Amino acid sequence: MAILTAGKPLARGALRVTHWDSPWLNPKLIIGAAMVLAVILMGLIGPWFWDVKLARVGAAPLNLPPMWAHNPLSPPPDPAHPLGTESNGRDMLAVVITGAPRSFQVGLIAAGIGMLIGVLFGFTAGFMGGWVDNVIRTLADSVITIPSLAVLIVISSYVRQVDINSMALILALFSWAGPTRVIRAQALTLRERGYVRMARLSGVSTPDIMFREMMPNMLPYLASSLAGNVSGAILAATSLEALGLGPTRIPTLGMTIFYSIRSSAIIRGMWWWWGFPILILVIIFTGLFLIAVGLDEIANPRLRGAKPA
Amino acid sequence: MRGLTKAYVIRRLGMYLLTVWLGATLIFIIPRLAPGDPVAAMVSRLTAQAGYVQNSGPMIEAWRARFGLDAPPLLQYLRFLLNSITFDLGYSLTQFPVKVEEMVASSLPWTLGLLSIATLISFIAGTTIGALMGWRRTPRLLKSLLPLSLAFTSIPFFMLAILLIYVFGFGLRLFPISGGFGRGIVQGWNWAFIKSVVYHGTLPALAIVIASMGFWALGMRGMMITNEGEDYMILAQAKGLRAGRVFWRYAVRNAVLPQVTALALSLGGIVGGSTLVEYLFAYPGMGYLLYQGIVNNDYTVIQGIVFILILTTATAVLIIDLIYPLIDPRITYQRR
Secondary structure, X not given: OHHHHHHHHHHHHHHHHOXXXXXXXXXXXXXXHHHHHHHHHHHXXXXXXXXXXXXXXXXXXXXXXXXXXXXXXXXXXXXXXXOOEOOOOOEHHHHHHHHHHHHHHHHHHHHHHHHHHHHHHHHHHHHHOHHHHHXXXXXXXXXXXXXXXXXXXXXXXXXXXXXXXXXXXXXHOOOOHHHHHHHHHHHHHHHOOHHHHHXXXXXXXXXXXHHHHHHHHHHHHHHHHHHHHHHHHHHHHHHHHHOOOOOOOOOOHHHHHHHHHHOOOOXXXXXXXXXXXHHHHHHHHHHHHHXXXXXXXXXXXXXXXXXXX | OOOOOHHHXXXXXXXXXXXXXXXXXXXXXXXXXXXOOHHHHHHHHHHHHHOOOOOHHHHHHHHHHHOOOOOOHHHXXXXXXXHHHOOOOOEOOOOOOOEHHHHHHHHHXXXXXXXXXXXXXXXXXHHHHHHHHOOOOOOHHHHHHHHHHHOOOOOXXXXXHHHHHHHHHHHOOOOOOOOOOOOOOOOOOOHHHHXXXXXXXXXXXXXXXXXXXXXXXXXXXXXXXXXXXXXXXHHHHHOOOOHHHHHHHHHHHHHOHHHHHHHHHHHHHHHHHHHHHHHHHXXXXXXXXXXXXXXXXXXXXXXXXXXXXXXXXXXXXXXXXXXXXXXXXXXXXXXX
């Protein structure tokens, strides 16, 4: 019974893909996923085609503009460094290739942990109700109100030498509150649905109801929340790095922005120094944002229906 | 006044205190988990300046006693809480005789002014755009142009700030790229100063407005669509009310309420994001002060600013939450 009710909508969805009218073929979702995948692929395949050791300090000539550009304050461009180089002698193409996967690593770890706690807390609060709900909701609401970046700045200014993973763990400290709220609200509405009541009446255990009955119906919400959360974690990580508080051993996109600002690259006209990291980050953020919006439209058909014709 | 029950106000005040306490406790615990203490940091700073510090041992002991770091942790904690709520934030480590609360007092108005104006503009503009996007009778041309305003939605404040500095400050030289007011202008309520502040504040504010507008627009659009089929909407249209009246008094009035909740929830993020904007523009607010604290390892300044940021944000959210039942009379906050 339990498996039947949970499995049915999934089976029908799988069938509808072949008819090309499945809600999962949402254009925003597909475009967003393509953008994110492109950046991930660049990070994965890039090292085969480009020498990433060029991202080290002093590996290339200084201040070269990109191949096609011309800057009166810089030496002439060199085709050996297509995206140019910065003032520490790093090759920008190598920096971008090595930096992009780090951003995803931080984002995925921090958001994944946050999501796990969020699912646990949110379900417990929404399903159990009573004082448990009160405690969790109050705590989550308080944590959301705290400007997390400010507290993260305090943490990282004390722990100066951080690596990528411990940075992700620090970020996870604040990334559980959002998902907890979303999931709690969803659990509250699902709790009173017919099939959940039915399962409860037939004596299905509480964890089974939570994870086998309700969870499959919340997948789009969960995925959308995860996408938003990854983007939030990457933003927090990049912000810390841009303040000079991130890992310093390996080039990250945020750290590149930090160095470019510190060397006043903006008023020296060296747009490629901060421009390429920002471009990659904007692709990542826009991709994740489109994924979240697309998933929201899948979960809530009304949002889809109102598209201007 | 119906919605504002005593139980709700008490619960909300309790949450306010919890938030401030949580924030203060985090600020207290974090430095003590990290290796070393402020005094050791101070000595290492001296060492960095002078090369070698004579009698550093007794000096550390004396300072530890002076700053109360030799007291038992619980006593230190209680002292810290008492000092925090009385705004006694201690001395700056780098500019020693200057007290942190003085530095905060001179920079807080800048941040409050920039943030409240930028957030207000972005909220009103974004909500209006979203309302028009979700409204069925919006002219076709307008409807196809509106989504363009959302192009920068997912770009963080500070990246947009860099772009704006490059295009309008460096490239076109239309706006100043740093500072809060022009050099040699006397601060005060005179016309020249106000003009200079507005001129310098335009780009930072623009970065915040453009980057956060889309968030409000999307939320509003969703709520407008959700309200579309409601009975009162159909009734309003069936009564033959003018379109403008249905739009503002029926659709927008109902759809805007969750936006206010969203404002309360996202304020923390906006405050955090604006920190970097201030740092990029060298704007004389809290964010720039915080950055200087980071660069100089000035831990008391960092902690003091972060505490004030948490306090200010929590207060703003409290005010929004207390106003909310007044604008939404349907809500009676009762325990279920």
